[in-house]
Amino acid sequence: MNTKEDPHTIALSVTPQDHTPLDDEALIQHEYSLLIQDYLNSNHRRKVERIDKAFRLAKDAHAGAKRRSGEPYIMHPIAVARIVCSEMGLGSTSICCALLHDVVEDTEYTVEDLRDMFGDKVAQIVDGLTKISGEVFSTASAQAENFRKLILTMNDDIRVILIKIADRLHNMRTLGSMLPAKQLKITGETQYVYAPLAHRLGLFAIKTELEDLSFKYEHPQEYESIKEKIRITEQHRQELFDHFTAPLRERFVPMGLLYEMKARVKSVYSIWKKMEKKGVPFEEIYDLFAVRIIFESSPEVADKNRCWEIYSAITDIYRNRPDRIRDWVSNPKSNGYQALHLTVMGPDGEWVEVQIRSRRMDDIAEKGFAAHWKYKGDTVEEDSELDKWLSTIQEILENPNPNALDFLDMIKLNLFSNEVMVFTPKGEIKRLPQGATALDFAYSLHSDLGDRCIGAKVNHKLVPLSYVLASGDQVEVLSSKNQQPAEEWLRYVTTAKAKSKIDSFLRRKRRELITQGEERVLSIIRTSEPMVSAELLDRIAAYFGFLNRESFFYAVGTGAVTLPENFRKLVQGEHSGNFLMRALRSALRPGRNNKAPVQPTKMPGEGEKRTFDLKQTYVLEENEHSRNYQIAECCQPIPGDDAFGFINDDNTVVVHKRSCPIAMRLKSSFGNRILSTKWGHHGNTSFEAKLALKGIDSTGILTAVSQVITEDFNVGIKHIQLTAKDGIFDGQIHLLVHNADDLLKICHRLRQNKHIQSVGRIS
Numbered sequence: 001m002n003t004k005e006d007p008h009t010i011a012l013s014v015t016p017q018d019h020t021p022l023d024d025e026a027l028i029q030h031e032y033s034l035l036i037q038d039y040l041n042s043n044h045r046r047k048v049e050r051i052d053k054a055f056r057l058a059k060d061a062h063a064g065a066k067r068r069s070g071e072p073y074i075m076h077p078i079a080v081a082r083i084v085c086s087e088m089g090l091g092s093t094s095i096c097c098a099l100l101h102d103v104v105e106d107t108e109y110t111v112e113d114l115r116d117m118f119g120d121k122v123a124q125i126v127d128g129l130t131k132i133s134g135e136v137f138s139t140a141s142a143q144a145e146n147f148r149k150l151i152l153t154m155n156d157d158i159r160v161i162l163i164k165i166a167d168r169l170h171n172m173r174t175l176g177s178m179l180p181a182k183q184l185k186i187t188g189e190t191q192y193v194y195a196p197l198a199h200r201l202g203l204f205a206i207k208t209e210l211e212d213l214s215f216k217y218e219h220p221q222e223y224e225s226i227k228e229k230i231r232i233t234e235q236h237r238q239e240l241f242d243h244f245t246a247p248l249r250e251r252f253v254p255m256g257l258l259y260e261m262k263a264r265v266k267s268v269y270s271i272w273k274k275m276e277k278k279g280v281p282f283e284e285i286y287d288l289f290a291v292r293i294i295f296e297s298s299p300e301v302a303d304k305n306r307c308w309e310i311y312s313a314i315t316d317i318y319r320n321r322p323d324r325i326r327d328w329v330s331n332p333k334s335n336g337y338q339a340l341h342l343t344v345m346g347p348d349g350e351w352v353e354v355q356i357r358s359r360r361m362d363d364i365a366e367k368g369f370a371a372h373w374k375y376k377g378d379t380v381e382e383d384s385e386l387d388k389w390l391s392t393i394q395e396i397l398e399n400p401n402p403n404a405l406d407f408l409d410m411i412k413l414n415l416f417s418n419e420v421m422v423f424t425p426k427g428e429i430k431r432l433p434q435g436a437t438a439l440d441f442a443y444s445l446h447s448d449l450g451d452r453c454i455g456a457k458v459n460h461k462l463v464p465l466s467y468v469l470a471s472g473d474q475v476e477v478l479s480s481k482n483q484q485p486a487e488e489w490l491r492y493v494t495t496a497k498a499k500s501k502i503d504s505f506l507r508r509k510r511r512e513l514i515t516q517g518e519e520r521v522l523s524i525i526r527t528s529e530p531m532v533s534a535e536l537l538d539r540i541a542a543y544f545g546f547l548n549r550e551s552f553f554y555a556v557g558t559g560a561v562t563l564p565e566n567f568r569k570l571v572q573g574e575h576s577g578n579f580l581m582r583a584l585r586s587a588l589r590p591g592r593n594n595k596a597p598v599q600p601t602k603m604p605g606e607g608e609k610r611t612f613d614l615k616q617t618y619v620l621e622e623n624e625h626s627r628n629y630q631i632a633e634c635c636q637p638i639p640g641d642d643a644f645g646f647i648n649d650d651n652t653v654v655v656h657k658r659s660c661p662i663a664m665r666l667k668s669s670f671g672n673r674i675l676s677t678k679w680g681h682h683g684n685t686s687f688e689a690k691l692a693l694k695g696i697d698s699t700g701i702l703t704a705v706s707q708v709i710t711e712d713f714n715v716g717i718k719h720i721q722l723t724a725k726d727g728i729f730d731g732q733i734h735l736l737v738h739n740a741d742d743l744l745k746i747c748h749r750l751r752q753n754k755h756i757q758s759v760g761r762i763s
Contacts, residue, residue, distance in 0.1 A: 031078045044091040054096035061107040068177040083166040089367045097125040104130045128160035168194045172213040180676030187214040188667020202335040202368025211269040218658040244346045258296040263289045279760015290353040294362045303358040307340040318344035420471040435494045439465040442477045443498035452479040466492040513557030621680035629653040635660035638687035640740030645675035686736035695756040697724040
């Protein structure tokens with residue numbers, strides 16, 4: 001029997017009691033028939049023969065191969081094809097490519113074979129999928145190049161990345177069969193790259209599911225708890241929905257609307273994020289659902305006008321919050337999202353968000369740019385927005401940052417951020433990530449303008465380069481021919497394009513200074529030594545306290561090092577020690593930091609080290625006042641937290657919370673150094689944790705809080721600070737607790753005090 005391992009599953013031999021060949025065949029044919037039914041129910045042209053041809057080839061190519069779950073491997077390509085068809089709305093070409101996406105990598109078939117059988121387009125897409133197959137980030141050193149390949153495929157055919165996202169979605173749906181450490185790596189990679197990519201391409205439903213599935217495996221208890229609470233409160237939400245929508249249905253009758261009205265419940269992950277951010281329990285999340293109105297377009301009324309008609313009808317019945325209107329109909333988001341949002345006071349005294357969109361807008365909101373094939377005849381702005389984004393990405397790829405993690409962050413920066421819309425002096429709209437500065441705006445107009453920028457006028461007032469822009473600002477860039485980028489500019493910008501251009505200029509400038517320094521050093525050496533070797537240059541650089549020639553040349557080029565008139569004594573080695581001391585005293589300008597050369601970090605594998613079994617769960621323990629792990633300073637987990645271990649360079653295990661932003665990068669980049677962990681015995685050891693409190697100021701509130709903590713729970717207080725103003729208090733308490741359960745109980749008890757409005761842990 002053939003076995004096979006894809007990037008996300010491990011092949012196992014399947015025993016007869018798992019599946020018989022007859023069972024497998026029936027299972028395969030059943031799933032394939034569902035795929036064909038999905039396709040026939042779509043609006044695409046009927047090219048079943050082509051899909052059938054691809055299916056038969058893939059089935060034969062993967063014959064005998066099994067997934068870790070024991071099912072035939074061909075079930076995976078079929079599932080990916082179903083996602084591509086029914087959840088993304090793509091056609092026969094994409095379905096064929098999804099069925100064939102692992103054929104070239106894992107079987108004897110070549111790209112040329114596929115080109116002969118299916119044509120250039122299918123071959124091109126499958127080739128793109130093959131190039132970015134496997135783990136996107138197998139090692140940190142390969143990370144930049146692998147991610148570069150992933151993004152570059154967008155320029156060849158956007159369907160490559162769409163199929164890749166579908167592939168990841170199915171692997172996330174079947175992640176339960178993976179080992180715990182592998183689950184953590186894949187969820188980290190999914191949250192760090194694939195969910196933001198899905199968001200940027202407008203695949204809202206898929207983005208939400210990827211986040212929820214990642215959350216399910218990283219925080220299983222919280223996931224199940226929130227999911228159960230959503231289920232328990234379902235009847236109450238339905239009653240609110242019915243009460244709220246009844247008057248609207250009556251109002252819509254004379255308008256002759258064809259529409260669908262439904263409640264959209266927040267995802268489990270988004271609820272948890274809000275709970276974490278605000279430090280409140282589930283019961284205090286009041287915007288659990290929104291009302292969505294989806295209407296059918298009609299030739300008599302433009303979709304935009306229809307949205308405002310419905311808006312007017314709603315505000316005739318319910319009071320509107322003007323500050324909560326979001327008009328993404330007139331100005332779609334850059335990922336294609338179009339809708340009109342408003343928030344009104346419902347009949348039960350609760351604010352209710354209402355989302356108004358046409359059927360086309362809803363398709364694009366759920367399926368993103370993939371849905372555009374259905375509306376090719378429509379004039380929409382989203383296609384040009386995608387082109388603009390791809391163009392920006394292409395510019396970044398032309399000057400990739402040599403640091404893998406920085407390069408990935410630079411790309412990701414523009415994937416998953418809120419936007420501000422600002423205007424040029426001529427009224428042209430420019431979209432920028434939230435937090436963008438005047439300097440970002442200059443680079444968004446043109447790279448040369450950014451390089452020469454000396455300031456800006458925002459709403460006719462002079463502002464510095466670092467000024468943070470807000471939606472609605474009108475910006476005029478001021479420039480000078482004598483200006484050029486400086487190192488501190490990197491602190492002023494947030495957009496990937498600006499960072500890339502500044503970094504590129506600084507690297508180019510550094511190379512020029514290195515060349516100048518090298519020429520200066522060589523000219524002096526040649527006055528006394530005609531032959532110059534690399535060994536000699538290394539020796540001179542070391543004498544001046546530099547680890548390599550390049551750093552030494554750069555210091556000479558910038559003027560940080562003043563060279564002696566000749567290197568004769570240094571070259572000949574006569575009294576080199578005394579000469580070195582004199583040279584160092586005279587060469588270094590005042591203020592130069594004379595640190596000893598930095599010693600290289602000792603990496604795993606050098607000398608004796610512990611070995612770790614990544615397949616086993618690592619138990620975090622404390623014995624005789626020593627621990628077999630270290631607590632990460634960035635997130636400071638305590639026993640009971642969902643955590644994982646990272647094998648550090650010095651071979652120690654550093655424990656991070658699974659929700660830690662830094663940990664997310666580690667999971668996505670160093671899969672071979674991630675350990676699944678569980679908390680073991682810790683005796684009476686205390687761990688520091690922080691709580692944030694807010695409430696109504698009253699006499700004795702500090703005493704009441706202290707009493708609950710110290711007397712009721714016998715927990716030590718390391719630091720407490722409460723500040724009151726205008727009848728409201730807030731503050732922080734640093735506690736010494738044994739585990740996360742202590743914190744939960746303390747928070748629950750404090751919330752029972754009528755004067756305390758919110759209390760939650762600070763991550």
